[in-house]
Amino acid sequence: MQIQTDIIAPISAHAIYLHCTRNPAIDAASLLQTLRNASEQLSNHQLVLGLGASLLAFLEVDIPGMRRFPDLSNSHIDMQALDIDLWIWLKAEERGELFHLTQKVKNLLAPNFEVNQQIDAYQYQGGRDLTGYEDGTENPQDEAALECAFVQSEHVALNGSSMVAVQQWHHSFAAFHAMSETQQDHMIGRRLSDNEELDDAPESAHVKRTAQESFTPEAFILRRSMPWSSHDNAGLYFTAFGKSFDAFEAQLRRMLGLEDGIVDALFQISTPMISSYFWCPPMQQGRLNLSALVNSENLNR
Template sequence: MSDFQTEILTPIPAHAVYLHCCRVANADQAHIIAALKQLSSQLSDKTVVIGLGASLLDFLNIQIPGMHAFPDFSASHLDMHAYETDLWIWLKAKERGELFHTTQQISSLLEESFRIIHQVDAYRFQDGRDLTGYEDGTENPEGEAACECAFMHHDQAALNGGSFLAVQQWQHSFAAFNAMSAIDKDHMIGRRLTDNEELDDAPESAHVKRTAQENFSPEAFILRRSMPWSLQDHGGLYFTAFGHSFDAFEAQLTRMLGLEDGIVDALFQISSPIMSSYFWCPPMQQGRLNLSALD
């Protein structure tokens, strides 16, 4: 049986819901830990990934090596909208109706310790494309490389198989995107929309060039499991990056923001994050979340 949350590795589902929860004011440490254990037990038959925020771990007086709040990137003058969230839940399903019922179950289960403060509905679009039509996560590691990239290796069972998660909800300006020519769109991304081929003559600001994982030292590989989201006339990409640390994600974002060489990622022409958060995804033990680090 796996020692990590296996749903991190499964293919992108047809539908998903991301729940951001904060603890209620009168919930003490014992009640919160009990609620998390009950959540793990009740959702053992569901396709779900669970993450704990730095604010919750601090409240529980738990130190997870490598875990911290979302960093300050204010030097870039581009607001990342860092947002502290205690508990993060990613629910997956083939049908949206399943997600409705499971969300209701979770809300009832957690009501004495947590409340849902932000919910994002997401879905698969054109077999893994962003709402712009470009393929997402083209260079994701696979197989054993994905496991090496995404999960922590530690001699303590309470930490081994855990994963560090960076979340950013990006909102696109489709008015700006649709006003661009096809060539300008391809140069912004660094790939051709028609066949997903990387463009050698793309500018240095192209998103693909800014985030080429093998071009960092050390290499900055992350496991992306992002999905499109929309609400009324707003939409974009709910970006999720799993890693054995936050180092690779932070290296990529630092370069995207132009903090190394002054070249800002062209993606910011049409998109920006409206929420950024960090989480620690506990490992698994016998089909349940291994929450022994909290004890």
């Protein structure tokens, strides 16, 4: 199984997420050549690349399990589902290095893809959300991470690929700081001071809503999220990698109260601005394996 290894690599100090839209005038052959060129010239850089459902539909490619972000909004919360053709997560330990990498990627994509959104992210206090709480505490490790985050298939074009759910969450720090420390801990379900899970936290606590082992089947995902900020706006750029979208959707449905009417307390301070799904192709000999994009007839067998 050959994977995009930067999915499981340690979180970098800095990152940029690019949301790209294909040029409507581009044909499929030119698009594929652009992706091949990008894969060839970026093979030595830290990045993860995902293809959106809209782009796969344009190519008339049916990847098993791939779909558009579902309508899971309830009467109070809008998930802001968005079609994004191409998603790229760029990573670096030094800010200047990331600037140059971003320029290189944009030049490789132009004019066949336009970057219509660029989101700056970074590591905070060794892996914490900007609220100060640790992110990804219950992430699976080692073999368990590989098992939950990557597709295992007899088809080389699929084996090692991954489905990623992306959400850009906006935090209201005014609402957060208006809470007492106890209210904050009960909202998350862990103590800020030592990250210990609280047995007496309410059922609406985020940790209880998303406890991966509490689902049937268990809903394990690999979270690789990072804080983002722009001027006075900030939050968490959430990424959940899986062998399918099922585990992520199970967690999100429970957060929204679609199972039992209990809405995740996290919505008191945070709302998703963007929600989208992507398919991350596997690798082959150090390059993206894009063979599924030109020969997809047998992938569903």
